[in-house]
Amino acid sequence: MTSIDYRLPQRRDLVTALPGPRSQALTARRKAAVAAGVGSSVPVYAADADGGVIVDVDGNSLIDLGSGIAVTSVGASHPAVAAAVAAQASRFAHTCFMVTPHEGYVRVAEELAALTPGTFDKRTVLFNSGAEAVENAVKVARLATGRAAVVAFDHAYHGRTNLTMALTAKSMPYKAHFGPFAPEIYRLPMSYPYRDGLTGEQAAARAISQIEVQIGADAAAAIIIEPIQGEGGFIVPAPGFLAALAEWAREHGVVFIADEVQTGFARTGAWFASEHEGITPDIVTMAKGIAGGMPLSAITGRADLVDTVHAGGLGGTYGGNPVACAAALASIEVMRELDLPARARAIEAAVMPKLRELADATGVIGDVRGRGAMLAMELVRPDSDTPDPALTKAIAAEALSRGVVLLTCGTYGNVIRLLPPLVIGDELLADGIGVLAEVVRELAG
Ligand SMILES: *Cc1c(COP(=O)(O)O)cnc(C)c1O
Numbered sequence: 001m002t003s004i005d006y007r008l009p010q011r012r013d014l015v016t017a018l019p020g021p022r023s024q025a026l027t028a029r030r031k032a033a034v035a036a037g038v039g040s041s042v043p044v045y046a047a048d049a050d051g052g053v054i055v056d057v058d059g060n061s062l063i064d065l066g067s068g069i070a071v072t073s074v075g076a077s078h079p080a081v082a083a084a085v086a087a088q089a090s091r092f093a094h095t096c097f098m099v100t101p102h103e104g105y106v107r108v109a110e111e112l113a114a115l116t117p118g119t120f121d122k123r124t125v126l127f128n129s130g131a132e133a134v135e136n137a138v139k140v141a142r143l144a145t146g147r148a149a150v151v152a153f154d155h156a157y158h159g160r161t162n163l164t165m166a167l168t169a170k171s172m173p174y175k176a177h178f179g180p181f182a183p184e185i186y187r188l189p190m191s192y193p194y195r196d197g198l199t200g201e202q203a204a205a206r207a208i209s210q211i212e213v214q215i216g217a218d219a220a221a222a223i224i225i226e227p228i229q230g231e232g233g234f235i236v237p238a239p240g241f242l243a244a245l246a247e248w249a250r251e252h253g254v255v256f257i258a259d260e261v262q263t264g265f266a267r268t269g270a271w272f273a274s275e276h277e278g279i280t281p282d283i284v285t286m287a288k289g290i291a292g293g294m295p296l297s298a299i300t301g302r303a304d305l306v307d308t309v310h311a312g313g314l315g316g317t318y319g320g321n322p323v324a325c326a327a328a329l330a331s332i333e334v335m336r337e338l339d340l341p342a343r344a345r346a347i348e349a350a351v352m353p354k355l356r357e358l359a360d361a362t363g364v365i366g367d368v369r370g371r372g373a374m375l376a377m378e379l380v381r382p383d384s385d386t387p388d389p390a391l392t393k394a395i396a397a398e399a400l401s402r403g404v405v406l407l408t409c410g411t412y413g414n415v416i417r418l419l420p421p422l423v424i425g426d427e428l429l430a431d432g433i434g435v436l437a438e439v440v441r442e443l444a445g
Pocket residue numbers: 128129130131132134157158159160226230231259260261262263287288
């Protein structure tokens with residue numbers, strides 16, 4: 001890839017114990033001002049970030065293996081994105097596309113039509129968050145089909161608003177006591193090769209039979225699925241599972257929605273993870289990696305579906321904000337210039353063998369999986385498949401104390417997930433994975 005001029009030194013460097021005194025002081029202030037319901041994985045406050053590092057308020061330089069949950073794929077302060085944001089903000093920061101439209105929105109829609117799978121006519125709507133994109137994909141599917149039922153899967157994560165809580169599988173912390181939830185959501189078994197041992201065809205047949213029996217094919221508006229599940233544990237369905245579902249959906253007039261909020265924009269080694277399975281969704285939802293850290297989300301789908309919606313039926317005050325659009329256009333340009341899909345594949349090639357080696361050496365890693373720079377290991381009690389969330393937490397905490405920011409996920413809380421910025425340098429990445437390996441070996445006992 002083209003070499004990158006980083007602004008900050010790309011190295012792990014601890015000058016205090018973590019969290020340092022300034023982070024601790026901020027935590028104390030935060031407790032008195034910020035709602036307890038907002039959690040943070042890491043009790044360290046950011047002061048600066050660039051490439052693969054986050055520098056905290058105490059001057060510690062940490063290796064970022066989380067990208068703010070798959071958002072800062074081009075880095076947290078890419079100069080092209082920063083310049084585009086500054087330039088747009090100095091002209092106009094808002095007009096509301098529903099009042100006085102602007103070119104940036106149209107250009108983002110043109111880019112998304114070109115980048116998403118499928119060569120048919122497409123239409124795009126822009127929003128602010130992933131959950132909002134998912135809500136609107138469901139709105140479109142229901143109006144276009146005149147049907148109500150929506151199919152979601154075990155381990156799914158689609159957001160925290162009312163409809164998306166209903167679509168999300170896991171109760172704690174996402175749903176517990178926040179009901180009642182939106183009706184007409186049906187949950188089906190996911191393909192989870194490590195735990196169900198089924199082929200993609202078998203898992204799809206199981207799911208399809210449940211749709212036909214429990215919902216009725218002609219009552220289903222949409223199937224929504226993450227091509228690789230994110231929060232649920234980086235579960236990669238068995239080959240053929242997604243294709244069989246998509247094929248069945250097409251035959252029965254059911255809208256197939258790929259939630260690519262986490263997997264999109266080069267993360268998995270392709271622009272969209274649907275490409276790995278050769279599927280062409282009717283609607284793709286996008287957010288996270290789209291705009292170099294600025295809040296922007298989108299749905300892009302078949303024109304014949306999206307354009308069934310009457311004017312005024314879709315939108316929002318901030319959706320397609322001009323500054324966020326400028327950031328998205330700059331980020332997409334950077335992804336193309338640096339060929340970040342190829343970079344994600346190179347990260348997989350460098351990291352995957354290390355994770356496999358670790359699995360063979362320790363007996364506490366039941367499964368290693370993922371694609372591109374979306375990689376995970378599932379931690380289990382020694383030589384069993386019993387989830388070990390305590391060990392998982394301990395690994396993330398110990399890695400942090402050595403200067404590596406690691407995220408966990410999974411229905412059972414037992415998955416370490418790796419989501420490095422795609423612009424991370426080889427040496428820094430190797431150092432981060434080295435720390436992870438060292439910590440796993442020590443804690444596996
Ligand atoms: C993060 C995520 C969402 C929700 O996005 P927000 O921007 O947090 O609302 C939806 N779907 C998937 C697959 C996600 O990973």
